[in-house]
Amino acid sequence: MHHLEYDDLSVRRSLAVALDALRASEREADQDAARVLRGIGALDLPVYGAPLLARLSGIAEFRAEAALDRLVDVALLEETAFGRYAPHDLVRDFAREIAGETDGEPGGGGADIHVSERALRWYAGVAARSLEAIVEPGLDREDRSRPTAAQPAAHTVDAAATPPFCTARDAFAWGDLELENVVALVERYAGTSAYVPVLVRLLNPYLQRSGRVPESEVLLRAALGAARRLGDEAAQAYALGDLAGLHFMTGRASEALTLNDEALAIWRRLGVLSWIRRGLNNRGMLLEGLGRHAESSEALLQSLELSRELGDPHTEAITYSHLGNLYEHTDARAAIDHHKRSLAIGDAMDDVIIRHSAHCNIGYAHLTLGEPAAAVPHFEESLRILGGHGDWHGESQTRLGLVRALRGVGNAERATRECDLLLFRADQRADRYTGGLARHQLGLLLHAQGDARGAYELWKSALAALDGTDSSVVGALKELLEEE
Known part of the structure; x- marks a missing residue:
């Protein structure tokens, strides 16, 4: 921005002149632009879009879009990506100053104190619609949508007033666009806002299926802290269970089991059968991965009984899947039969x-x-x-299996391509666990082609990524590195 080449006083004068011209104009777009700049100053976010600023400024979305374009025209904003805007740091400072003024404009004075709450309300309302688009109809969606004790009553109205997404792809795209802002808001206001637990709870299916590992860790821990502060047991159980899922996806099964059991204990106290059943299902899956097969079987059979009692074929299918994984240790043919039972239910549904x-x-x-x-x-x-449906954990596990199978049939060229793709997608998401598993496989492929040095470097990198996890690959990597 050419204004910023001058000294601070000149910059402030230039910004003030530009703002005064907008305020004095009779054009609606100019007046809206001044109002939107004030909204930007009242809520510091990495980037801004028209839907949120429309909510904060009390104007229609099409007017917010025109206002943002006008702010770009007068060099008060830059369009950093299509439909996303950010001010320079000095413009941010100036916007904060004008947001602190009380000159009678809409959104001024005491209303600005609550601007963060309005933003969180908007995000929670849209997150509710993203849940509907991403999660298949059934008990999973219904249970996660159910209000908890400390959930603000206005959320139900906000969600109902929010337009639904046309497709799951649209919901994922919205999440990708807004996640940076959500993380900033949640980190900043988890200690004061009752909207944080509901926002994170409703957003978690997007986070989990898209594989946003670092952001999930931040958001879920913030939601758990907020739920504890509010004394909301159900909200705590959601956050604990979702954290357990994240730990499982990143290879930390022991920690995941502890978190899952904490959540399960709360659901037992609250007497919520559907969540008790899920907790048992997850407990069985985690115990199987930790080699505690008898305990795993007990938990999974209890979950299966509850699934039938509740008439929930979806979770029944998941339980058959977990039982299949358990039986694979002793009778892989029987395991396939259980997976086929799960598949039959999936086909029917x-x-x-x-x-x-x-x-x-x-x-x-x-x-x-x-x-x-x-x-x-x-x-x-x-x-x-799976196609375009988002499910990073499922996709990554499938691609990893495909690499192993292709390597097993001697198709090294295709196995390498598939492994490179998996590694690229894992690194895109900062998913160190999946990246470590992929590097292990890529190292095996290189070693088979005679590139011992390249394999060694990949295995060393994989071991560093998997350090602290419960993956059996850790032991295999140590043996491979010792041999080299």
């Missing part, structure tokens, strides 16, 4: 995630049986079914 997961699990069972050629089509079918 036309549930993409259940069907995709079932084929992925059947592929892994074939790998256990030493049948990589039989595994390949199941991993391919799993990815085909």
Whole structure:
């Protein structure tokens, strides 16, 4: 911005002149631009878009868009990406000053004190719509949408007044666009706002399925702290359970089990059967991964009984899937039968995630049986079914299995391409755990091609990424590095 080449006083004068011209103008777009700049000053965010600023400024979205374009015209904002705007630091300072004024404009004075709450309310309302678009109809969606004790009553009205997303893809795109702002707001206001737990709870399906690992850690810990501050037991259980899911996705099964059991204890106290069933399901899955097979079986069979009692085929299918993974340790053929039962339920419900997961699990069972050629089509079918549906954990596990199967049938060239793609997508998400698993496989491929040095470097990097996890790959990596 050319104004910023001058000294501070000149900059302030230039900014003040530009603002005064907007305020004095009879054009609606100019007056709206002044109002929007005030809103920017009242709420410091990394970037701004028209929908949020319309809410903060009390104007229609199309007017906010025109106002933002006008602020770009007069060099008070820069368009950093399509529909996303940011002021220079000196303009931010100036906007904060005018936001502190009380000159009778809408949004001025005491209303600015609550601007952060209005922003969080808007984000929570849209997050509710993203949940509807991303999570399939059923008990999972209904339970997560149910209000908790400390949830503000206005949220239900806000969500109802928010237009729904046309597709899950649109909901994911909105999450990608706004996540940076959500993290900034939640970190700043978790100690004061009752909207933080509900916002994070409703946003978690997006976070989990898109694989936003670092952001999830920040948001979920903030939500847990806020729920504890508010004394809201159900909100605490949601945050604990979601944190457990994040720990599982990043290879920290022992910590995940502790968090899951804390959540399960709360749901037992509250007597919420559907969440008790999910907690048992997750407990069984985690225990299986930790090698505690008898305890895993007990938890999964209890969950299966509750699923039937509640008439919930979706979770019943998930439990069959977990039981299949458990039985894979002793009888991989029996495991495939359980995965096929899960697949049959998924087919009957036309549930993409259940069907995709079932084929992925059947592929892994074939790998256990030493049948990589039989595994390949199941991993391919799993990815085909998933298509554009967001589920990073499922996608990453399937791609990892496909790499192993392709390596097993001697198709090193395609296995390397698939592994490179998996590694790229993991690094995009800052998912160190998946990146470590991919580097292990890529190292095996390089080693088989005679590149021992390249393999060693990849294995060393993989071990660093997987350090502190419960992955069995850690032991394998140490052995490989010792051999080299």
